[in-house]
Amino acid sequence: MSALAIDARGLTRRFGDFTAVDAITFHVAQGEVFGFLGANGAGKTTAMRMLIGLLEPSSGSATVAGYDVVRDAEAVRRNIGYMSQKFSLYDDLTVQENITLYGGIYGLTNAQIAERTRKLLGRIGLEHARKELVRRIPLGWKQQLAFSVALLHQPRIIFLDEPTGGVDPITRRRFWEMIYETAATGTTVLVTTHYLDEAEYCDRLSIMVDGAIAAMGTPGEVKGAFGAASLDEVFLRLTRPGAA
Amino acid sequence: MRTILFLMRKEFLQVFRDKATVFQIFFIPVAQLLILTNAATFDIKRTALAVVDEDRSTVSAGLVQRLEGGGRFRIARYQPTTAGIESALLDREVTAVLRIPHGFEEGLVRERHAPVQLQFNAEEGAAAGIVQAAALAVLGDYARELGVTLPRGAAGAMAVGAPLELRTQGWFNPSRNYKHYMVPAILVSLTTIIGLLLTAQNIAREKELGTLDQLNVTPITKGQFITAKLLPFWILSLVIFTMGLMIGKVVFGIPTRGSVPLVFFSAGIYLVVALGIGLWISTFTRTQQQTMFVALFIMLIYLLMSGLFTPVESMPRWAQWMAEVNPVKHFVFIMRAVLVKGAGWETVAKPLAILAAGGVGVLALAVRQYSKQVQ
Amino acid sequence: MRSFIGFVRKEAFHILRDKQTFWIMLLMPLVQVLLFGFAVRTDVYDIRLAIVDPAPGPASRALVEQFNASPRFRLMGVYASTAPLEVGFREGTFRQAIVLPSDLDRALVGRAPVPVELVTDAADPNTGSIMQAYASAILQRWHGEQVQRAGGVRLDVAARMRFNPTLASVNLFVPGLIALVLTMVSAMMTSISITREKETGTMEMLLVSPLHPWAIVVGKVVPYVVLGFANVLLVLGAAREVFGMPLRGSITLLLAESLLYILTALALGIVISTRADTQRTAMIAAMAGLLLPTLLLSGFIFPIDSMPAPLRVISNIVPARWFLIIVRGIMVKGAGITTLWQETVILAVQTLVLLVVGARRLAIRLE
Numbered sequence: 001m002s003a004l005a006i007d008a009r010g011l012t013r014r015f016g017d018f019t020a021v022d023a024i025t026f027h028v029a030q031g032e033v034f035g036f037l038g039a040n041g042a043g044k045t046t047a048m049r050m051l052i053g054l055l056e057p058s059s060g061s062a063t064v065a066g067y068d069v070v071r072d073a074e075a076v077r078r079n080i081g082y083m084s085q086k087f088s089l090y091d092d093l094t095v096q097e098n099i100t101l102y103g104g105i106y107g108l109t110n111a112q113i114a115e116r117t118r119k120l121l122g123r124i125g126l127e128h129a130r131k132e133l134v135r136r137i138p139l140g141w142k143q144q145l146a147f148s149v150a151l152l153h154q155p156r157i158i159f160l161d162e163p164t165g166g167v168d169p170i171t172r173r174r175f176w177e178m179i180y181e182t183a184a185t186g187t188t189v190l191v192t193t194h195y196l197d198e199a200e201y202c203d204r205l206s207i208m209v210d211g212a213i214a215a216m217g218t219p220g221e222v223k224g225a226f227g228a229a230s231l232d233e234v235f236l237r238l239t240r241p242g243a244a
Numbered sequence: 245m246r247t248i249l250f251l252m253r254k255e256f257l258q259v260f261r262d263k264a265t266v267f268q269i270f271f272i273p274v275a276q277l278l279i280l281t282n283a284a285t286f287d288i289k290r291t292a293l294a295v296v297d298e299d300r301s302t303v304s305a306g307l308v309q310r311l312e313g314g315g316r317f318r319i320a321r322y323q324p325t326t327a328g329i330e331s332a333l334l335d336r337e338v339t340a341v342l343r344i345p346h347g348f349e350e351g352l353v354r355e356r357h358a359p360v361q362l363q364f365n366a367e368e369g370a371a372a373g374i375v376q377a378a379a380l381a382v383l384g385d386y387a388r389e390l391g392v393t394l395p396r397g398a399a400g401a402m403a404v405g406a407p408l409e410l411r412t413q414g415w416f417n418p419s420r421n422y423k424h425y426m427v428p429a430i431l432v433s434l435t436t437i438i439g440l441l442l443t444a445q446n447i448a449r450e451k452e453l454g455t456l457d458q459l460n461v462t463p464i465t466k467g468q469f470i471t472a473k474l475l476p477f478w479i480l481s482l483v484i485f486t487m488g489l490m491i492g493k494v495v496f497g498i499p500t501r502g503s504v505p506l507v508f509f510s511a512g513i514y515l516v517v518a519l520g521i522g523l524w525i526s527t528f529t530r531t532q533q534q535t536m537f538v539a540l541f542i543m544l545i546y547l548l549m550s551g552l553f554t555p556v557e558s559m560p561r562w563a564q565w566m567a568e569v570n571p572v573k574h575f576v577f578i579m580r581a582v583l584v585k586g587a588g589w590e591t592v593a594k595p596l597a598i599l600a601a602g603g604v605g606v607l608a609l610a611v612r613q614y615s616k617q618v619q
Numbered sequence: 620m621r622s623f624i625g626f627v628r629k630e631a632f633h634i635l636r637d638k639q640t641f642w643i644m645l646l647m648p649l650v651q652v653l654l655f656g657f658a659v660r661t662d663v664y665d666i667r668l669a670i671v672d673p674a675p676g677p678a679s680r681a682l683v684e685q686f687n688a689s690p691r692f693r694l695m696g697v698y699a700s701t702a703p704l705e706v707g708f709r710e711g712t713f714r715q716a717i718v719l720p721s722d723l724d725r726a727l728v729g730r731a732p733v734p735v736e737l738v739t740d741a742a743d744p745n746t747g748s749i750m751q752a753y754a755s756a757i758l759q760r761w762h763g764e765q766v767q768r769a770g771g772v773r774l775d776v777a778a779r780m781r782f783n784p785t786l787a788s789v790n791l792f793v794p795g796l797i798a799l800v801l802t803m804v805s806a807m808m809t810s811i812s813i814t815r816e817k818e819t820g821t822m823e824m825l826l827v828s829p830l831h832p833w834a835i836v837v838g839k840v841v842p843y844v845v846l847g848f849a850n851v852l853l854v855l856g857a858a859r860e861v862f863g864m865p866l867r868g869s870i871t872l873l874l875a876e877s878l879l880y881i882l883t884a885l886a887l888g889i890v891i892s893t894r895a896d897t898q899r900t901a902m903i904a905a906m907a908g909l910l911l912p913t914l915l916l917s918g919f920i921f922p923i924d925s926m927p928a929p930l931r932v933i934s935n936i937v938p939a940r941w942f943l944i945i946v947r948g949i950m951v952k953g954a955g956i957t958t959l960w961q962e963t964v965i966l967a968v969q970t971l972v973l974l975v976v977g978a979r980r981l982a983i984r985l986e
Contacts, residue, residue, distance in 0.1 A: 084458060283926050366781055
């Protein structure tokens with residue numbers, strides 16, 4: 001089994017004439033926090049959906065946790081957690097009911113579910129809202145809850161698709177703390193974002209432009225390669241070549 | 245197995261938390277069953293009749309009296325001329341017109357026969373045929389009566405002709421009550437509409453909200469998924485069905501001559517087919533709106549071409565074949581046969597087998613076509 | 620006004636972009652009317668008849684001849700005894716049988732009633748009563764002739780089926796199908812598209828826009844009026860070309876009435892959508908709430924005159940009932956507005972009431 005958490009080779013996805021993801025090759029080591037940067041529509045989400053088995057690649061291949069995403073999709077699913085861009089817990093169920101559901105789906109015992117619920121809610125400070133409908137809790141908390149539920153079964157790799165979209169700066173900060181805590185336990189994190197300040201927090205990152213990877217490395221490496229002072233500058237140069 | 249229970253619990257929580265839906269899925273079937281069962285009949289009751297009595301004689305007055313006395317006609321207009329009759333027919337003020345021409349009584353006395361005219365508004369098709377038969381029967385009886393009472397004409401004939409005693413029998417309908425026939429049809433229609441709709445809408449909604457993606461990245465198997473999406477609504481539909489059957493029994497007095505467990509066993513199989521169709525629809529639609537239209541399309545074909553409300557024998561051959569593979573047709577046949585006629589396993593074995601085959605087929609199709617991936 | 624037009628355009632694009640749904644909505648009614656136009660009918664043809672005549676004579680021969688001449692009946696045989704009936708009925712070889720007495724010719728000139736049995740397969744009681752009516756009409760006529768021959772009194776009944784001489788179901792059902800399909804499609808389209816905006820939260824965005832709430836609702840409905848009207852044109856075209864439906868009245872009137880009915884159905888959809896918070900509720904209300912009542916309480920399949928009194932009253936609130944009378948009136952009977960003005964007024968009032976109810980609910984929501 002490979003030591004790499006994610007290993008993508010020439011991963012491509014076409015929708016008709018449009019190539020959303022164009023032969024991307026990259027790998028993510030175990031325990032790394034890997035950032036996927038890019039403008040809206042650059043292909044980040046499409047790439048992620050191929051890795052988690054929601055979308056079949058048009059060509060190329062990838063392994064996640066050592067399993068092929070096409071041939072061993074089920075094995076991949078057992079080893080990953082996913083938090084989508086669109087909030088996707090059931091907002092007509094309570095916080096507890098959502099946790100119980102996903103706990104049950106991943107085959108946790110009732111005791112495990114109870115224990116993890118307690119820990120999870122304690123960590124994000126949501127104990128008081130256990131019986132509240134998810135619909136009624138504030139967005140920042142919803143996002144933290146969704147993240148925690150995606151971690152409930154202690155996956156080896158977690159995929160976060162724009163987890164901080166639309167939340168306030170304090171919650172964003174809190175969110176990244178959670179990401180670090182998660183990575184500290186050895187879980188690999190793949191996160192997409194278009195907040196460039198967040199990218200600085202990643203161990204390594206890649207910048208996607210028009211479906212292809214335009215730059216990749218540690219934040220320092222990327223800045224160095226472009227001789228830029230900040231990722232902002234790199235990003236602007238990549239996306240608007242004429243401007244700089 | 246445990247996974248399925250968790251998923252089912254979620255479905256029940258979601259349905260029962262939505263008060264509007266709970267109200268709908270129990271109220272609509274009960275209300276409609278109570279009301280609509282009474283509507284599905286061709287019985288004629290007091291048809292509006294216009295009489296144009298140009299003769300104004302004792303005999304013509306007698307005829308009008310017989311028509312009214314029979315209880316099947318109501319004299320809406322009685323007038324000496326045809327003035328305004330055409331527009332009364334056009335306006336639906338009257339359904340039938342009887343014209344007794346001038347010289348009616350005289351003709352009868354002299355020649356023992358005389359013309360009368362009947363007109364019917366036949367825009368409602370078959371119903372007009374039934375009204376006509378009722379009118380002819382009254383006229384025929386009256387003619388025989390006149391044969392006895394009228395003064396003999398010049399011919400002086402002694403014979404009057406024997407009256408016709410038409411004894412009608414309806415076979416294979418022991419309860420002689422159209423409601424007993426219609427309750428199963430309406431109940432099954434309602435249960436199907438609601439069950440199929442809930443099932444199909446459920447997955448489409450999860451697609452729209454994005455929650456389906458979240459389920460799809462979990463290790464749930466297709467079989468578990470389909471089972472967990474089917475079972476909750478299968479149970480709900482069975483509850484609706486049971487309620488309806490109780491209403492049928494208590495309110496409409498439908499008999500239960502055969503085995504009730506057999507009816508429920510068949511219902512269980514039938515519902516797998518019906519809800520399976522809903523599941524199958526939702527595997528290829530993207531939005532709730534689309535799902536709804538496809539469901540409507542399929543359901544209308546399903547209900548209207550099943551012979552539930554109109555006779556299969558009147559359909560063209562190809563449509564009869566379509567009816568043969570229609571699950572509703574077989575299930576309603578089983579219900580009618582078992583409940584009303586007391587049929588047993590032997591009679592319903594074949595339709596039951598067809599239903600079971602349908603259930604297996606539709607589920608296999610749904611599982612096959614359901615994909616955890618987009619495209 | 621300009622922002623309103625912009626909004627209508629946005630709604631139209633919305634419909635047109637989802638090609639799949641658009642084609643479903645446009646062609647579904649047509650396909651259904653074609654299918655059902657052929658398949659859904661209550662008139663019965665090809666009734667397999669057995670006559671039991673133990674002592675053939677002139678009278679019974681006359682009867683056999685009359686049934687042979689009728690296009691509705693297929694005489695399967697004349698038998699000397701009732702023996703074949705039991706099996707024949709069970710196996711479906713016969714659907715109807717007439718059993719004549721053994722002394723028919725003598726009995727007809729006597730005074731005692733002549734017993735004639737008419738046995739009908741009433742497994743479907745409604746079809747049974749239709750078959751029974753057809754057969755007894757022929758029997759009555761035949762008996763009248765026999766009585767007269769015996770010297771009795773006979774009424775020469777000249778019966779005419781007006782407007783639809785062959786009692787063809789197509790003339791009856793095509794208008795019904797138009798009403799059913801228009802009701803379902805229109806009510807569903809509006810109720811779902813409005814509740815969808817409510818569910819996804821985009822309705823709030825529209826409500827804070829300078830557009831008046833009514834402009835929003837009207838804007839959502841306008842494209843569907845166009846779509847519904849296209850449906851009517853397609854369906855009417857098919858009815859004429861494929862089923863040879865007559866169109867005896869004015870086509871302008873028919874189209875105007877159809878437009879009115881589309882509005883009624885859309886208003887119904889608006890009322891549903893103001894009450895429903897989710898697409899599911901709207902869907903169940905539109906589909907489960909409207910389908911069977913429109914089918915069974917409109918006079919589409921079962922005549923309203925046959926219903927018990929309370930149901931006749933209830934049927935008055937079913938808009939399809941009035942539209943059905945109007946369409947049949949124009950197409951089959953050639954009626955004009957002078958005949959149909961009452962039904963038209965009722966439909967218009969119903970539409971108005973629905974719109975007012977919808978508007979009031981909409982206003983309440985905004986506070």
